[in-house]
Amino acid sequence: MVEDVICRPHILDRFANFKDLFLGFLKAGDLTFVDRFVMVCRSVWFKRNAVRLKQVSLPYDQIFSDAAARLHEFHLAADPTVMTASIPSSNSWSPPQTPFYKANFDGALFQDINKAGIGVVIRDSAGLVIGALSEIISLPPSVIEVEALACQIAIIFARELGLQEVVFEGDSETLIKSLNSESTSLSQFGHLVDDSRAAALELQSYFFSHIACVDLMRAVWLDFSKAKQVEICAP
Known part of the structure; x- marks a missing residue:
């Protein structure tokens, strides 16, 4: 430990x-x-x-890992060598440019049942929903690990739909910075970042983008009624 x-x-x-x-x-x-x-x-x-x-x-046994993740996020935000301008970012949702698709992903905590929820919605350049997925998983040690898992699942889902040009968009600036960094992530969630990068390499073209939290909630959680939703429950 x-x-x-x-x-x-x-x-x-x-x-x-x-x-x-x-x-x-x-x-x-x-x-x-x-x-x-x-x-x-x-x-x-x-x-x-x-x-x-x-x-x-949070449960007592997750306090340390959550504190460590928050500290790591603070250091990234305070580091003057990290240029936020290099990270594709948006204050409002917009459809991707042809021939790209956009996969918005997000995570939610349900601490009363010790679970987390993951949502993914994929749209084409016209803004039409072509697929959506929701999944319930065991509660990870930290909030950012929920976001990292959501990103990983979004990449796998896009591949399963046969997509090759995809923008992956989430609201965790720390995670997006780590995904776009050329160096190996030494953070607690670094292994999830590495797994996402490896999975994305099977796509023809991709990049990771940041979006404001409010607009991401609108893009993901409020649009499931418009999509063919796939429910996957953790064992």
């Missing part, structure tokens, strides 16, 4: 109180560990409030 590797060197440390604990981490000089510690504390605080108010929240 990643958390075991990070925390093991500090397991014998003793601190008088929380302030002493935090100052001890700062004095150790490991800023990466400090960042992770702060994010985990934030997640634990949110979990405590959710339990107190009897609201739905």
